[in-house]
Amino acid sequence: MFNPAKGMSTPSTKNGELSQYSSVNTLQRDMLQLLESGNHSDMCLNITGTEKSFRVHSSIISVRCRNLRMQVLKFLEEKRDERRPDDDVLYISLRSFSIQAVRAVLRYIYSGRITLTKENLYDTCCMSSVLGIPSLQGIIFTYLSNSQNVGLMAPVLDKALFDSQHDKEMVALLTERFSENCSKILQNTDTRTLSPRFMEHLVKQENLNASEYDVWRTLIVWACLKCDIPAEKRVSEMSDAERYQVSQQMGTFCRPAYLRILNFETEEFAGEVEPLNVFPSTEVLLKYRFDATVGIVSFDHAFPKDRYNFLSRVRHRIMTFESKHPHARGAVSEEKVEMPLWVKEMEITFDQRTEIGRYAELAFFIDSDKQNRIFSSRYGRECNSRRSLSMSSALATQTKSDLDPFRVKGNCFWFTFYSPQNVGTLAWGFKFQVSIVSSLGC
Numbered sequence: 174m175f176n177p178a179k180g181m182s183t184p185s186t187k188n189g190e191l192s193q194y195s196s197v198n199t200l201q202r203d204m205l206q207l208l209e210s211g212n213h214s215d216m217c218l219n220i221t222g223t224e225k226s227f228r229v230h231s232s233i234i235s236v237r238c239r240n241l242r243m244q245v246l247k248f249l250e251e252k253r254d255e256r257r258p259d260d261d262v263l264y265i266s267l268r269s270f271s272i273q274a275v276r277a278v279l280r281y282i283y284s285g286r287i288t289l290t291k292e293n294l295y296d297t298c299c300m301s302s303v304l305g306i307p308s309l310q311g312i313i314f315t316y317l318s319n320s321q322n323v324g325l326m327a328p329v330l331d332k333a334l335f336d337s338q339h340d341k342e343m344v345a346l347l348t349e350r351f352s353e354n355c356s357k358i359l360q361n362t363d364t365r366t367l368s369p370r371f372m373e374h375l376v377k378q379e380n381l382n383a384s385e386y387d388v389w390r391t392l393i394v395w396a397c398l399k400c401d402i403p404a405e406k407r408v409s410e411m412s413d414a415e416r417y418q419v420s421q422q423m424g425t426f427c428r429p430a431y432l433r434i435l436n437f438e439t440e441e442f443a444g445e446v447e448p449l450n451v452f453p454s455t456e457v458l459l460k461y462r463f464d465a466t467v468g469i470v471s472f473d474h475a476f477p478k479d480r481y482n483f484l485s486r487v488r489h490r491i492m493t494f495e496s497k498h499p500h501a502r503g504a505v506s507e508e509k510v511e512m513p514l515w516v517k518e519m520e521i522t523f524d525q526r527t528e529i530g531r532y533a534e535l536a537f538f539i540d541s542d543k544q545n546r547i548f549s550s551r552y553g554r555e556c557n558s559r560r561s562l563s564m565s566s567a568l569a570t571q572t573k574s575d576l577d578p579f580r581v582k583g584n585c586f587w588f589t590f591y592s593p594q595n596v597g598t599l600a601w602g603f604k605f606q607v608s609i610v611s612s613l614g615c
Contacts, residue, residue: 201284208283217262222269227279231263237282240305241265268303270296281309289316294325295332302343314350324361326351331371348378353493355383364395369425376431380491380608385436389446396422408445420449427451433488436513439464487515492607496590500530500602503594509587510607516584518611523576524604533592535603541587548579580610
């Protein structure tokens with residue numbers, strides 16, 4: 174279970190704070206009693222396929238649910254202009270959500286508190302989108318990003334794809350979050366529960382925070398489980414009969430426009446991909462010719478200079494990195510970011526909420542020795558030379574959001590984050606995405 178309200182407010186003995194905390198609890202309790210009693214309600218939510226309905230208050234719903242706001246305001250205006258009787262009730266029908274999920278969402282609307290469980294998660298997510306409650310969507314995505322629950326993201330997205338005729342916006346939001354955390358999600362997901370529909374959706378995504386081999390292994394494990402073959406068995410260890418069974422399951426996804434074989438490392442491709450014989454021989458030949466010349470700036474002999482044709486055969490991996498929010502004191506971290514060999518230039522884009530506390534620093538380098546610094550949250554670009562600072566001196570003492578994107582040549586770089594233990598201020602932290610700007614021959 175997950176209750177976002179827990180841990181957000183704690184009693185304090187400071188003057189005034191304890192009474193304020195008690196008042197908030199009293200208000201939440203009174204609001205829930207108002208919901209349960211239905212006193213003075215002028216609106217009714219009917220659940221399709223059931224006889225259950227919920228009496229609610231239009232003024233509260235109009236404030237909390239943006240997708241119902243215009244309908245409610247029109248209803249209230251008609252009552253004010255005496256085109257409706259004062260005791261008239263507005264009836265709104267909702268999809269066949271579970272009663273538990275509807276009750277949980279209504280309690281959140283009235284009190285700001287919700288308990289999420291695996292059983293009500295999908296319907297709660299759907300309701301947050303249908304009713305238009307961005308704050309609840311944020312809570313759900315935070316819940317799904319938790320290391321204990323990250324494996325639930327794929328099943329929720331799978332169900333959303335099945336119901337996509339109802340809510341395409343929710344599919345888009347879930348896909349975006351899934352792409353950002355793809356590698357972590359795939360490592361923690363029980364693939365046997367996923368449908369072919371989800372697998373096809375996965376391989377069609379243009380930007381994933383996962384290597385092509387991670388995607389391939391997920392597909393292989395899924396196909397093995399469908400064929401009653403041990404999931405941990407590698408392609409190179411399978412018999413001819415097992416390879417044939419797996420290749421039959423994989424056939425739908427093994428297309429040049431879906432699985433991008435140019436992204437595979439040569440050794441991985443030769444040992445784990447080619448033996449399945451699921452790709453045309455011309456594509457396999459192109460893969461080896463590409464690998465043979467990828468280190469050369471111009472590889473016209475391996476691939477014609479046709480940007481669209483090239484990009485249709487690769488997946489532009491997008492990687493997301495972020496700190497804890499707010500970022501911790503006494504934090505020291507270092508990480509290498511590496512893209513495929515064919516990448517020529519990358520762009521780093523900061524989330525608009527990024528803010529680093531005073532004396533803390535987020536720095537980027539193009540060498541493992543950390544001698545060639547290309548960007549610093551305190552000193553800006555080209556910051557190895559103090560005379561070439563490109564950001565204001567005020568930023569050197571307190572980093573705030575609105576950091577401009579910058580580019581890095583090559584296919585890898587390093588970044589470090591440092592926050593002192595006992596001095597400085599806390600802030601939201603950092604979040605940035607690394608995307609591919611250009612590639613060899615493009």
